[in-house]
Amino acid sequence: MSDNLTLPAQQGSTGTSTEALLKVEGLTKHFPIYGGFPIKRKVGAVQAVDNVDLTVGVGESVGLVGESGCGKSTTGRLVTRLLEPTGGRIEYAGHDITHAKRKQLAPIRSEIQMIFQDPYSSLNPRQTVGTIIKSPMEVNGINPAGGREKKVRELLELVGLNPEHYNRFPHEFSGGQRQRIGVARALALNPKLIVADEPVSALDVSIQAQVVNLLQKVQEEMGIAFLFIAHDLAVVRHFSQRVAVMYLGKVVEVGDRDSIYNRPRHPYTHALLSAVPEVAMDDEAENRERIRLAGDVPSPISPPSGCRFRTRCWKAQDKCATEEPPLVQISGNRDGHLTACHFPEEPTTEARDEDVVLDPALKALEDSAEKE
Ligand SMILES: Nc1ncnc2c1ncn2[C@@H]1O[C@H](COP(=O)(O)OP(=O)(O)OP(=O)(O)O)[C@@H](O)[C@H]1O
Ligand code: SF4
Ligand SMILES: [Mg+2]
Numbered sequence: 001m002s003d004n005l006t007l008p009a010q011q012g013s014t015g016t017s018t019e020a021l022l023k024v025e026g027l028t029k030h031f032p033i034y035g036g037f038p039i040k041r042k043v044g045a046v047q048a049v050d051n052v053d054l055t056v057g058v059g060e061s062v063g064l065v066g067e068s069g070c071g072k073s074t075t076g077r078l079v080t081r082l083l084e085p086t087g088g089r090i091e092y093a094g095h096d097i098t099h100a101k102r103k104q105l106a107p108i109r110s111e112i113q114m115i116f117q118d119p120y121s122s123l124n125p126r127q128t129v130g131t132i133i134k135s136p137m138e139v140n141g142i143n144p145a146g147g148r149e150k151k152v153r154e155l156l157e158l159v160g161l162n163p164e165h166y167n168r169f170p171h172e173f174s175g176g177q178r179q180r181i182g183v184a185r186a187l188a189l190n191p192k193l194i195v196a197d198e199p200v201s202a203l204d205v206s207i208q209a210q211v212v213n214l215l216q217k218v219q220e221e222m223g224i225a226f227l228f229i230a231h232d233l234a235v236v237r238h239f240s241q242r243v244a245v246m247y248l249g250k251v252v253e254v255g256d257r258d259s260i261y262n263r264p265r266h267p268y269t270h271a272l273l274s275a276v277p278e279v280a281m282d283d284e285a286e287n288r289e290r291i292r293l294a295g296d297v298p299s300p301i302s303p304p305s306g307c308r309f310r311t312r313c314w315k316a317q318d319k320c321a322t323e324e325p326p327l328v329q330i331s332g333n334r335d336g337h338l339t340a341c342h343f344p345e346e347p348t349t350e351a352r353d354e355d356v357v358l359d360p361a362l363k364a365l366e367d368s369a370e371k372e
Contacts, residue, residue, distance in 0.1 A: 021193055021225050022056040022079060026088035029074050033301065047300045048074040050249040051088070053327065056193065059223040063236030063257075065272065066246035067297055072229045075246070076195045079227065080112050081105055093192070110140050110189035115215075117198040119178035123170040129156070129181055130166040136188045155184040159214060176207035183214060193225045194218075200235060212239055233272050237261055242336075245269050248308040249300055251327060255337030265333060265344040267313050307342070315343045 030045035049071040056062045064072050077083040079090055081097060090098045092108055113136075116122040123132055133152045137144070144151040153163035159180040170178055179199060186194055196215065200208040216239055219226050230236045236243055237257060244254040245268060253266040264270050271291040293312050298304055304311050310320040319342050327340040332347040 019058045020055045020091070021058045021060075021093060022054070022227070023091040024052060024054040024075075024079060024088065025091075027052040027054070027075065027078055027085055027090065028087035029071075029078055029083060030086045044301050047249050047303055049078065050303075052246075052249075052251050054227075054244055054251065054254070056225050056227055058192070059219070059225055060242065061219050061226040061228055061240045063233075063240030063243040064227060064229045064246060065231065065233050065236050065243060067231060069297055069300070070246045071249040071300070072231075072246055073197050076114065076197045076227060076229055080114055080195050082114075110136070110142070111192045113186040113189065113191040113194050115179075115182050115186050115194060115196040115199045118202050119175055119182055120170075120202075122182055123178055125170055128167050128169055129161075129173075132170070132181060133185045133188055136185060140189060142189060151188070152184075155187055158187070159184045160210075174207070175203050176211055179203060179207075179211050180214065183211075183218065187218065187222075191224060193227070195227045195229070197229045198231070199228075201230065201232070208235065215239065233261075245272065248297060248303050250308055250340065252309065252340045253338065254327070255334065259334050259337040263332075263334070263337070263347045265330060265337075265339040265347060266309075266341050267315055267345060268309050270345055307340070315345075317343060 027049055028051055029049040030047050032042045033044040033046065034040045035043040052071075052075060054062070054064075054075070064075060066072055074083065078085050081090070081100065085098060088098065089096060092112065095108075097105065097108065127135075130149065130152050133155055134148045136142075137148050137151065142148075149166070153166060156163045156165065161177060161180055161184070165172075170181065173181065182199075199215065200211050203211060212235060215226070215228075218224055219239075226239070228236060228239050233243070240257060242254065242256050243260040244251050245260070245266065246252070247268050253260065253264065253269045260269065261273065264273055271293050274291040291314075295312055298308070298311055304321070306322050307313070307316070307320045307325050310316040313320065323342065325340045325342045327338045329335070329337060330339050330341070330344055333339060
């Protein structure tokens with residue numbers, strides 16, 4: 001890899017592009033488990049991420065969804081190279097960065113930023129907001145026109161905070177405001193890709209909507225690509241042009257937003273979509289098909305053979321235990337909609353009811369959109 005990376009041109013306000021900014025193939029992360037006494041040796045591995053393919057186009061937002069422990073954060077940390085992959089390939093802007101060393105990664109460190117779930121622990125309580133947002137510029141030796149402080153004040157304004165609060169400390173802000181500070185810090189280096197790991201799940205429902213709206217504004221107006229990690233399909237639906245569904249370390253279904261929400265084929269995606277929280281209950285919701293997944297997610301130390309979802313799948317047959325279903329475009333799927341299942345659900349002929357995934361966050365999002 002060369003030390004100087006040249007990026008493809010950014011997209012305009014539409015934000016989508018078929019040009020891949022991030023391309024991940026066969027990405028794998030197995031965390032070794034050591035045991036034995038007195039000599040410790042490897043006795044197993046947590047198969048956190050296994051053979052994942054994923055692309056994020058220039059300016060595109062891709063949602064990564066699945067239950068707790070399915071490997072979403074590990075995937076995010078692998079693509080930002082905070083973790084070293086066990087296998088596979090990560091390409092960024094056409095450059096193989098899979099095992100790039102620190103020095104080789106330096107030019108792209110500023111282009112790929114992360115926003116974390118917890119706005120409390122991700123900000124240093126002893127630093128002022130100005131110092132927190134300014135520090136990525138200092139570390140990377142970036143001197144914007146007009147100076148760093150001016151840039152920080154502009155960023156504060158951009159994320160909806162008062163530029164006069166430059167000298168305040170994180171504890172003086174609410175959770176939603178702190179997450180805005182996290183967004184401003186991520187934007188300080190004009191990134192091309194932001195990996196947002198559950199950026200709103202620690203926030204109050206009404207505040208979630210505001211932060212998602214802010215991120216959407218950033219994505220659309222600045223043409224920044226997003227890998228938006230969430231366990232909640234509702235929030236991702238509002239934000240992402242494409243969605244990938246993960247189960248036990250694998251992507252089991254991926255496609256454009258409408259295909260995933262209106263014509264899901266994988267039983268697990270059906271189950272996620274049918275999980276309507278109590279608050280959305282109404283007469284109509286009562287009549288909808290509800291799928292309650294039996295049992296817990298199996299351990300990623302010894303995942304089931306064949307299809308990893310088979311121990312909870314109501315359609316499982318013998319073949320599911322012996323043959324792993326490939327992630328492919330099955331008959332009836334639109335272009336780019338891939339499903340890993342031997343016995344997929346029939347494609348629905350009518351569009352899925354918009355409200356089927358309504359949950360408190362989405363409701364708040366829709367309410368706030370109506371007010372605007
Ligand atoms: N450093 C580590 N060492 C060992 N196992 C790990 C490590 N980090 C993650 N894991 C395991 O890898 C699996 C995937 O974890 P990960 O944090 O990626 O899941 P997640 O989908 O982000 O879950 P959540 O929704 O709870 O954040 C889990 O079983 C987790 O316990
Ligand atoms: S491959 Fe078999 S077990 Fe897996 S999701 Fe499809 S039907 Fe269910
Ligand atoms: Mg996580």
